[in-house]
Amino acid sequence: MSDAKLTTAPIPDEIQEALAISLRGCDELLPQDDWVKKLTRSAQTGTPLRIKLGLDPTAPDIHIGHTVVLNKMRQLQDLGHQVIFLIGDFTTLIGDPSGRDSTRPPLTAEQIQVNAETYKAQAYKVLDPSKTELRYNSEWCDQLGARGMIQLSAKYTVARMMERNDFHQRFHEGNSISLHEFIYPLLQGYDSVALKSDLELGGTDQKFNLMMGRHLQQEYGQEPQCVLTMPLLVGLDGVQKMSKSKNNYIGITEDANTMFAKVMSISDALMWDWYTLLSFMSLAEIAALKLEIEGGRNPRDAKVLLAKEITARFHSGAAAEAAEQDFVNRSRGGVPDDIPDVALPLGEGGALGIGQVLKQANLAPSTSEANRLIDGGGVRVDSSVVSDKGLKLGAGTYVVQVGKRKFARVTLA
Amino acid sequence: MSDAKLTTAPIPDEIQEALAISLRGCDELLPQDDWVKKLTRSAQTGTPLRIKLGLDPTAPDIHIGHTVVLNKMRQLQDLGHQVIFLIGDFTTLIGDPSGRDSTRPPLTAEQIQVNAETYKAQAYKVLDPSKTELRYNSEWCDQLGARGMIQLSAKYTVARMMERNDFHQRFHEGNSISLHEFIYPLLQGYDSVALKSDLELGGTDQKFNLMMGRHLQQEYGQEPQCVLTMPLLVGLDGVQKMSKSKNNYIGITEDANTMFAKVMSISDALMWDWYTLLSFMSLAEIAALKLEIEGGRNPRDAKVLLAKEITARFHSGAAAEAAEQDFVNRSRGGVPDDIPDVALPLGEGGALGIGQVLKQANLAPSTSEANRLIDGGGVRVDSSVVSDKGLKLGAGTYVVQVGKRKFARVTLA
Numbered sequence A, B: 001m002s003d004a005k006l007t008t009a010p011i012p013d014e015i016q017e018a019l020a021i022s023l024r025g026c027d028e029l030l031p032q033d034d035w036v037k038k039l040t041r042s043a044q045t046g047t048p049l050r051i052k053l054g055l056d057p058t059a060p061d062i063h064i065g066h067t068v069v070l071n072k073m074r075q076l077q078d079l080g081h082q083v084i085f086l087i088g089d090f091t092t093l094i095g096d097p098s099g100r101d102s103t104r105p106p107l108t109a110e111q112i113q114v115n116a117e118t119y120k121a122q123a124y125k126v127l128d129p130s131k132t133e134l135r136y137n138s139e140w141c142d143q144l145g146a147r148g149m150i151q152l153s154a155k156y157t158v159a160r161m162m163e164r165n166d167f168h169q170r171f172h173e174g175n176s177i178s179l180h181e182f183i184y185p186l187l188q189g190y191d192s193v194a195l196k197s198d199l200e201l202g203g204t205d206q207k208f209n210l211m212m213g214r215h216l217q218q219e220y221g222q223e224p225q226c227v228l229t230m231p232l233l234v235g236l237d238g239v240q241k242m243s244k245s246k247n248n249y250i251g252i253t254e255d256a257n258t259m260f261a262k263v264m265s266i267s268d269a270l271m272w273d274w275y276t277l278l279s280f281m282s283l284a285e286i287a288a289l290k291l292e293i294e295g296g297r298n299p300r301d302a303k304v305l306l307a308k309e310i311t312a313r314f315h316s317g318a319a320a321e322a323a324e325q326d327f328v329n330r331s332r333g334g335v336p337d338d339i340p341d342v343a344l345p346l347g348e349g350g351a352l353g354i355g356q357v358l359k360q361a362n363l364a365p366s367t368s369e370a371n372r373l374i375d376g377g378g379v380r381v382d383s384s385v386v387s388d389k390g391l392k393l394g395a396g397t398y399v400v401q402v403g404k405r406k407f408a409r410v411t412l413a
Helices: A003-008 A013-023 A032-045 A064-078 A109-123 A138-153 A158-162 A165-172 A179-195 A204-219 A256-264 A268-278 A283-294 A299-314 A317-331 A354-360 A367-375 B003-008 B013-023 B032-045 B064-078 B109-123 B138-153 B158-162 B165-172 B179-195 B204-219 B256-264 B268-278 B283-294 B299-314 B317-331 B354-360 B367-375
Strands: A028-030 A050-055 A082-087 A132-136 A199-203 A226-230 A341-344 A379-381 A396-402 A406-412 B028-030 B050-055 B082-087 B132-136 B199-203 B226-230 B341-344 B379-381 B396-402 B406-412
Touching (some): A013 A032, A013 A064, A028 A204, A032 A226, A050 A064, A050 A179, A064 A082, A064 A226, A082 A109, A109 A132, A132 A138, A138 B138, A138 B179, A158 B158, A158 B165, A158 B179, A165 B158, A179 B138, A179 B158, A199 A204, A204 A226, A256 A299, A256 A317, A268 A283, A354 A396, A367 A379, B028 B032, B032 B226, B064 B226, B064 B268, B109 B132, B158 B165, B158 B179, B179 B204, B256 B299, B283 B299, B299 B317, B354 B367, B354 B379, B354 B396, B367 B379
Parallel strands (some): A050 A082, A050 A199, A082 A132, A199 A226, A341 A406, B050 B199, B199 B226, B341 B406
Antiparallel strands (some): A028 A226, B379 B396
16 A cells, blocks of 8 residues: 555545544644554554553542543544553653643652552543553653663753743743653653554643654654644633633542533533533534524533433443432422431520521531522522521421532421 | 861861862862861861762773873872772763763763773872772662652753753754753762762863752752862863864873873973872972072973873883983984884885885875975984985985984885
8 A cells, every 4th residue: 555545545434434533522633644544554454553542640530521532532442443541650750741830749659559540440431441451651661771761861852842832931931840850751752652652642731742752653663653632621610621720620430410410500502512522422413413402402401411421421321310300300499319417406596597507507618608698599498599697497497508509408406 | 076166266287288289270179168177077087088080981091181180089099088980881871961062972881891991990090099999870870760860850950950051052052952961960960979979070161060969969868079170281282171182182091202202392381280280299399399490490300300200100110211311312313212114115216205205104194295394394314304305315224204203214225
């Protein structure tokens, strides 16, 4: 098969489809021609392509934003390619400096091991474990030894490293870069050499590191990998990228009811982005659904479908059904099945002010915050909105609710 | 012994003298107060200080410019301190980038081993081998492994590394710096940690690397070493630093006659610098000698003393005496004892032109060069200057001389 034939011949439907799946939702696929060649060769020879995703186990758990790349891996896995889930237990010794403005604190070997196990369990909720090659990069990085590290460092220049956006910025803003951070991209690139990777996936902030894999594979006499970057998922607020620190995230270990309700809380516009990046529904199915909504169907129906798909992935189909029912109950003003029971003593006057009730039942952190919530119309007692901050409750049992999701069954005696 | 006592008490004569020996000819001794403290503690406890000199075996032999630092080591060795001659067999894998404007080509392990043996033999012409600790830095560098290399790299920042003059200049002039070159100063500093060095010596161009030893020793919880830099020796031309590429050097493996004659060729002004840096005569003796010269004694006598001392160091006392005699013979226009005999056939005319004689006797590379030498008045036959390029020699034996040092006894038949 000559290159000339590849570029002039029409691309067969099967390859076109694989390319479309590869491109779905992606930010960049570089170089696309090379990827078509690799897909074609794979189809002709029956040899699966080797697709690499490396994750450093720097934090004990991950949110659904992290699964965008895992989903792409799964789609390529379903096409029959060999996906490699690489746990960067060695590179975590450094901490990926990508997009950060300061040096990461190092983790202990124990933390790395615990986090790696958690990552693996979470990744296997998206990937098919029986078809996934699981690797740890300490396997080849330790073998490099001190001499290998020097030989590797000799394969890149300070100037080119400094071209990386975040390094450039930190250097010129006077924020310190430790020398070992320059070694990080080299080690990530060397992983691609060790794994003979055909494609490496990552977030858009990973592009420099992914391109390093191409550079080093050529240095080591290998065909360079292609590079596929995925956009960072926008969080619940519809504005900023999903992140724990911005509290706009869905953790993949959150309970089914919370997960379902959080998906239902996003805007209709954001929903379609999430469909592209988080759903395994085909692009054709999504297009058909969108057409129905444009034709008058309630967008809420599409959101329920997405919430059920995501909830089912991380829990089960049954849990997703139950979460839907819980959500319906609550949005009808109903009370969820499973709410905490709180017993509170009545004061001397035989009644307790609503502010104290909210505070003592852990529905508000303080009485002043409780008053603020009442002013905002977010507090209900037995389904009725409370407007009077001076309300006192006498002996009895009440369902007290703050916002859509915080409930307590309070018994005053 | 408190620090306060040290700084306020008068420094004893013994320490003053050791300090003077340390400072002789040096460019910088940093920090001098710390060095006095170390010398004092050593005298009080009877514990020798550990004095480090590292040399990378990058070239197979060295010139007397390299011995300036070795001489300082020997002076400190004679004071009873422990000198460590460190062969950088590991760091040679990188090649010290100090003062260079491009990346060094790497050496093979075999070249490094051969050069290391040569260096050791040459260093032992200056140092007392029985009192010298000989080490190779592969001993602890290999043990670092890939993880140790990362931990070491984490102890310095890119910005501080970039402050090094040559790195700064190369970066801003767009000359590439390979990443492994940034690791070199760290490894040199780590050698000081491994050796628990009290003082490190080097040329003035080594200051950054020597100071790195202080930084890393503190990082690893050690008392930091002091740093002593020696100026670069000015070469035979009296202008530029001694260097093979500038052909103004005396190789320490050159024969005794050449070595002696080369020392005799330097200017009177340069001679006193060489006394400071190359002679083991005490400063008091040198001062007395200088006074004699100023009082009317021929400076040539002082130069002979220096030439004999240097020649004796690298050969023997007897060889130095012989070299002096050879030099005297030649400067009187006499013929040295040991000159090559060359037999040349006469041509058809029964005579051979002087140009051909010079060329065939290996006294000139070509007849045109021979003509140039004759024009310059540099050619003698039996002590008479040849002025006629057309001179032909008939059958017989002649002493043919080019310049001051090239001779042959030519027999034409």
